[in-house]
Amino acid sequence: MSRPLRALMILTLLVLAGCGSRDYTPPREFDNACSILKDRRHYARAFRATERKWNVPVHVQMATIYQESKFKADARTPFRWVIGVIPMGRQSSAFGYAQALDATWKEYQRATGSPGAKRDDIRDAADFMGWYMNTTRERNGIALDDARNQYLAYHEGHTGYARGSYRSKAWLMRIAGEVGARSKTYEAQLRTCR
Numbered sequence: 001m002s003r004p005l006r007a008l009m010i011l012t013l014l015v016l017a018g019c020g021s022r023d024y025t026p027p028r029e030f031d032n033a034c035s036i037l038k039d040r041r042h043y044a045r046a047f048r049a050t051e052r053k054w055n056v057p058v059h060v061q062m063a064t065i066y067q068e069s070k071f072k073a074d075a076r077t078p079f080r081w082v083i084g085v086i087p088m089g090r091q092s093s094a095f096g097y098a099q100a101l102d103a104t105w106k107e108y109q110r111a112t113g114s115p116g117a118k119r120d121d122i123r124d125a126a127d128f129m130g131w132y133m134n135t136t137r138e139r140n141g142i143a144l145d146d147a148r149n150q151y152l153a154y155h156e157g158h159t160g161y162a163r164g165s166y167r168s169k170a171w172l173m174r175i176a177g178e179v180g181a182r183s184k185t186y187e188a189q190l191r192t193c194r
Helices: 003-020 033-039 041-054 058-069 102-112 122-140 147-163 170-193
Strands: 079-082 086-090
Touching (some): 033 041, 033 058, 033 170, 041 058, 041 122, 058 122, 058 147, 058 170, 102 122, 122 147, 147 170
Antiparallel strands (some): 079 086
């Protein structure tokens, strides 16, 4: 085998290995925190690192990520359509595990000195969530273990939450209640699997 051909084969294998190294698929079971962390051990490391750094409980992070992306790394908002057939772009720039908007993600990158952070990396998404929820605590006085109200501020933004914009959105209040309930379920489950 010639040297150039061998080099090309090695390069091809490296490229293919790089493409397959990232697992964008969500966990198999969403309703059991222990199963999620057992299935995706890198999630557990990411959530615990965020808990140590930002004091945001693992169960709050997990419940929020479940609601935002169902643990799908490359989650995006749906397309907007004109006349039902012409795509007019996505509903927002939200992307990744945390469904962070472009502008908010850039603000996080600047504030934390993390210019290389990626929204489809669970470590970066969890760290973003820790940063955002701490900012929420500082600006709006919401405890870090209050998943329901943290989610309302996460969805509406700090200013929107302060204005109470969520109060006129019954669907959002219902979803925030579900996030709070899921957080409590995850918390109870995590006590048994640690």
